[in-house]
Amino acid sequence: MEDAVGKSQVATDVLDPTRIVALFLALGLDGKPPGHYDPLPPYFHQVYFWDVHRPEELGRDGHPHIGGDGFIPDLGLPRRMWAGGRLTFFGPLRQGLPAQKTSTIEKVQLKTGRSGPLAFVTLRHDIVEGGMLRVTEYEDLVYLPDPDPARPRPPAPVAPEVWDDAIELTFTPTLLFRYSALTLNGHRIHYDRDYCQRVEGYPGLVVHGQLLAQFLMLRANAHGTIRHFSLRAYAPVFDFETVQLCRAGDRYWIRGEDGRLAVMGEAVFAPSPL
Template identity: 45%
Template sequence: MSTNDLSAWLGKSQTVTDRLDPNHAACIAVTLGEPVPASGKPLPALWHWAYFLETVPIAQTGTDGHPARGSFLPPADNRNRMWAGGRVTFNGPLLVGVEAHKTSTVTAIQEKKGRTGSLLFVTVKHEIVQNGVMVVSEEQDIVYREPSPPKLVGTEPAPVSQWKEAVDPTPVLLFRYSAVTFNSHRIHYDHPYVTEKEGYPGLVVHGPMIATLMCQAFAHANPQARLRQLSYRGLRPLIAPTPFAVAGHVTQAGLAQLWAEQDGTLAHQAELRFEA
């Protein structure tokens, strides 16, 4: 199916309502090794990815474990799905235990040629409103690539960091993050599938979890900072159970560079704007 045939998906929109349940926040907290936020308190940055979940019956999932394509997102048949990156604006904190509404809209569909074949990029805009105020606005870039060997080796050296935290991506950690985000993509927990069908040498660490851990490490090193804008992208996948690190440094007032590194080279990177 050509990109022109997918034009019907442009502008497609859906709204999901969720009360940011405190018990679920506790599940996220123990998964990420963080304190449990109390009801009425701010939800840590990017934890909203574990809410507003897309719940479909198992009969309506594809062979990769994702919801079958062709409903909200375009079909992109016979391609492997990856979370490529995105941009998030934080206008304030989401509050635990308070109802919120997320409206998602497909804003762009673009076919590109990459080194490993054709790539279909789909951009989805999300706006989260709580107490009548748009608290979080973001764009997510999803890429569907033709089956091909993934890039696994980094070439760009990691910068000198001001803070760094080690991450041990055990199968239990990946399973728990899949569970709290209701993410049934089989590359994160099904070893025979990920190695035999998608060509990875092991389980793939979730891109959203890597971005969350990068922000978490920044918050540990800069506890008084208020996050305002985040732009992030994946350079290559991280494969469990090989350890990696999330790190960063402040480059100027209100601006920080964040990244995930493995064996001294970059795997994911982000730029964060903040207020002290």
């Protein structure tokens, strides 16, 4: 396991404007999609640098097999969830240009939580375009055991009850499918309801943590140029819910129908020009 720390892989891509238009429209955003050579909205780089594998190289959940020749080591835990991350935007990525992403395993930790053993993996993604570092993203993943039907899920924390403004969001199966396709995310919890309920014990399709993060960052981007954005996931959101995206100052969060805190984000903005 310790041998995995420092391991890297490199992906290259041309930031095709067609994918940006497709994501812009799939998210139902207002206005005109950005055009050729325009800067990408924050976090839109998720639709690039696909990690494509042959069918026999995939695990039961649709993700690439872990362990062996895979990038992430086998931690003996079959379920994977996005747990949050931190991003620094050094400058805008621009459409139509080639870019390179280097992913490095920064940390691997084994812990015991309220639901049993856990493993946390932190990946660092550095994206370079035009010879300059544009984005550094730390991505936190958590690996879990299969659910025990006799053990109830631990309760999620309660979301803040005071905010400056809030909007409602809904997530249809069609949106989850389109986001999975655009990001080449084969994780079955986002589109295979039978797998969700029978194997992983969820009541419905799980909304991508990155999709929730995308809406948080788009909301923050309306208030200034983001330089840093931190995220932490606390509880899943499901396709049958209507949730609230709330803001208080520079904090942004997703509040579930039952008042639980799903994801919390905090922005640091670039100084305003004089």
